[in-house]
Amino acid sequence: LQCAGRSRDERRTVGAVTAVALASRFWGLGCPKIFHEVATLLRWPVVNGKETLWRFREGYDPHVPAGAGMMFYGKPDGKANIISAPFEPAAEVPDKEYDLWLCTGRVLEHWHSGSMTQRVEELHRAVPDAVVFMHPNDAKKRRLRQGSMAKLQTRRGEVVAEVETRGRNRPPEGLVFIPWFDASRLVNKLTLDQTDPLSKETDYKKCAVKVVKA
Structure with a gap:
């Protein structure tokens, strides 16, 4: 619909406001700051400020208590959940023509x-x-x-x-x-x-x- 009088298309207004808001947030942001942020990220899960370097491994996973060694704490019995799948051959394999x-x-x-x-x-x-x-x-x-x-x-x-x-x-x-x-x-x-x-x-x-x- 044609906007009446001096009113503006709402889509233009929202777009302009969004552009200004985003621009102000990223002023002065350059490659060094971006790479610094990436370098200081922590690996999930983070417990009391300590990142997880190796899941389920004592000393590397803050969820694993001292002396446990390896512990799969996601299950009540503390064991890994291993799911095996039957082998399926490829849907198409090379032959004499397509070799x-x-x-x-x-x-x-x-x-x-x-x-x-x-x-x-x-x-x-x-x-x-x-x-x-x-x-x-x-x-x-x-x-x-x-x-x-x-x-x-x-x-x-x-x-x-x-x-x-x-x-x-x-x-x-x-x-x-x-x-x-x-x-x-x-x-x-x-x-x-x-x-x-x-x-x-x-x-x-x-x-x-x-x-x-x-």
Whole structure:
């Protein structure tokens, strides 16, 4: 609705007040103060000002009395609650056609999808694109080498990326790794839609893949 007379949109008022309030709280706050605050934090649980360095361990956990050694005080009997789960094989494993494991993850420079870190010039310049890390022997078998362009294909999709065989990430033979921060290479198009029945977490981390020259 159009505001009547000289009245202002309430959303603008709230936004302005919030901005002023937050700005006043953070005046003079710089990196040294932030890191000092982080360095002086205490690890939970904190008992009478003493932090917990190692849970359930005498001398490191203030909840554990002297002479107890290890004590799992969360249960009446003082014993650990260990839950075993049956082994479940991977939903998809390499076969004759899709003969490699594909593992996805992150790189140091870019957090998750890179929506913020790729805006940092130094980080983007350091790692501008996602590359596929391969063992040199796997690359050689496929007539690929450092700097070659390779096509990663699964039963669900494909992406093209540059091959890296001498980088800091050196996977074992039979496994390739590619990070998923690069919006120009939709790595999750390759992955599974299988879901863990307990945690409901989607199995994005591993699947079968074949790698060919692009």
